[in-house]
Amino acid sequence: MPDQRRGLWTASALAVALVTASVGAGAETLRTNILADPAMVDPITFSELVAGDILGNVYEGFTAIDENGDVVPALAETWEAHDDNLGFTFHLREGVKFHSGRDFTANDVKYTFEQLLLPGNKAGINAEYLESIVGADKVKAGSATELEGVKVIDDHTLEVRFVKPDVLFPIYSIWFMDSGIAGEHGADWATKASAGTGPFAFEAWNRGQDVKLRAHPDYWGGAPEIDGVDFLIVPSDDTAISMFEAGELDVVYVSSVPEGRRILKDPQFADLLLKVPAAQIQYLGMNQNLYEPFKDPKVREAICITMDRDGMVSGLYGGAAFPLYGQMTPGVAGYNPDLPAIPHDPERAKALMAEAGYPNGEGLPPLKIATTAPNKDTAAYFASTYKTVLGIPVEVETVERATHIKAMNAGEVPFFHWGWSAGYPDALYFLSQVWYGPSVYNRSRWQNDEFDALIEQSQAVPDSAERYALYQQAEHVLLDDWGTCPTTVRMQIAAVRPNVEGVHLTPFRFLPFQDVKIDEAG
């Protein structure tokens, strides 16, 4: 027993020390919530949303987005495409300092690319953006350590060569890191030091509690006005909202549907909310290889016009969504604002089913709509709608998340409602990942040669307007074939305390908090 008592005393002494420390740190720190511990805090193994919310403040790439979601130069000031369309020359910003105080140069860019490709590094999703660089396959396979296709011309000029055109390369969110960091802090530097150029530097990660960032005084865009950012790890949105109400959070990002509904309706929050559509398409996947009746375009059209998108927005999502009529979302470059609304016409849908040979659903084999536990309500809505209106014998099947994703990737799920988030600020990401024939993420296995040709063509067009026209043409091919039913776009909801200014919510979540001002009197 004495031992345990001593343990308690040590713990309370520690707690007191912690409180004193946090008071000493000053009150001008922005406090916001994240849903879980980040799985990593370095830009190489980076592969998930929570880590992205934090690291976006610490690391930067060639370009960034502004508060309207438009691409703006960041660490590259200008760049030009090579005449053969197989490369770029980047002119890097001068006078950029890493958090360590070292200068940012072209060598750091090359170093980052190589670190992302080296097989021992377990690199995350950013590595995928490098695949078209000359020699990337060799570094990836471990047969080379130097990336042949990247040439450092001088400290601030860099040339990148591709094996095939990759016109979007400058907007990929590849975060550059300090090439001197591992030499200074060892291979496990990630939790000890900060290797970025961003407005905030990584300071500490207290697992289960918070990730702390401190302002970077030498930031090229001007030192932030606040001292730092605390990302408090709060798994439950309900708790996060309570903490916001009690003044323990300055900004709260609400991810869960029920909590979102609640604060949308709460008059206390009316003036504090930011509401922006997410850069995420949602769609009904209909796999024609797995369910024979989906082969008939009449059946697919019937399914698409039976759903009541406005009803879903108000009923299912409590207003926290927008109807979606295409497969590109508002606020993402390439989006087509002129797409006609898909009608809600159950009568025509019934007639189409009869024409297809399935009057009132007669003769249809049983069908399962697969989903995960958090999305069960939406799946239940579809199942009951299709059962009652069209007589399709649909049952809901709830599956564990990773199992569901694996099955979808393998093309083994006949009917599902799912989404896809933009990995970079251009709508090509939706079309080329989800609907392009050869993509592993074409989860409903819809395939159309004309669509695929348009996507391949657009990947080689440097002119943006010309490229967007190709996206929209491809999107029409998809929609005219009723290859999918676009459903809704999720509305991101965040609340900001009235004394906090300069928090920008974009379709790509929050911008880095560099413009934030906190009025302490408020």
Next chain:
Amino acid sequence: MLAYAARRILGLIPVLFAAVVLCFIAIQFVPGDPIMVLLSDQSGDPVLEARLRADYGLDRPLPVQFGSYIAGILQGDFGLSFRFANLPVSQVIGTSLAISPILALTALAIALALGLLLGTFAALRRNTAADTAVIVVLVAGISIPNFAMAAFLVYLFAIKLGVLPVAGWGDPSQLILPVVVLAIPPMAYIARLTRTYMLEVLQQDYIRTARAKGLRERIVIWRHALRNTLVPLLTTVGIIFGGLLSGTFVVETIFNIPGLGRLAIDSIFARDYPVTMAIVLLFTLFYASINLLIDLLYGLIDPRIRLGGGNR
């Protein structure tokens, strides 16, 4: 006594081994694949998947995986976390280690002290209005689920009155609500048991003898009666502590406390098996230790019980 303790500690080894084996087998039946979780929603590259599977040794047959896991544990190596890139399990668990036991033990201490007081109070006023009132409160304390109690207390003390923080860890004030939520059900349980045992003890001959000797009532109750109610109570403390440890799962999640309970839940959802297994082992160890401690305490409270023999 010492030989007995040593024997009991040795006896822990097969218990821990059984826990590892059971947990390892159970995990194989859980749907979901850690590598798919690791790859996240938008990363289904089959080459990357195969490479990660090999990196974590998950492409080997199960008996081989099990063998190397056991071999690792014996050398104090619990492996790498699946969820946190490149972090060893020991580092993931390290900062959380003491939190759940601190919460559970603080709650237990409070529950014991208040439970004994309330139970004795009720027993001495048997069948009066005060007794009934205490019983009603106790029944409520046992029946209200801890998450509902937590929501109510947070609303009242943190949002309405603003005197206590909603959630978090590090500040002593953040310890209050979670400990109260944890302590209420066992407190009520202990109070009810104390009341029952006390009523039984008060009928015993030695109490009558003590009173007949002219001892003051206070001494009769607190020295003679209470001491005798402690023995049967002590047996239940082990079970109560187990309940408190599992209670930390819920309370740490609600109050956002970075202890082993919440880490266990996060790890199970993320299919972070190495961390999950290590936490199961630790909880088994905590539970076994408190039971060992209780067995040793019997001897102190009741001189008739002497374990290991030789003293009589």
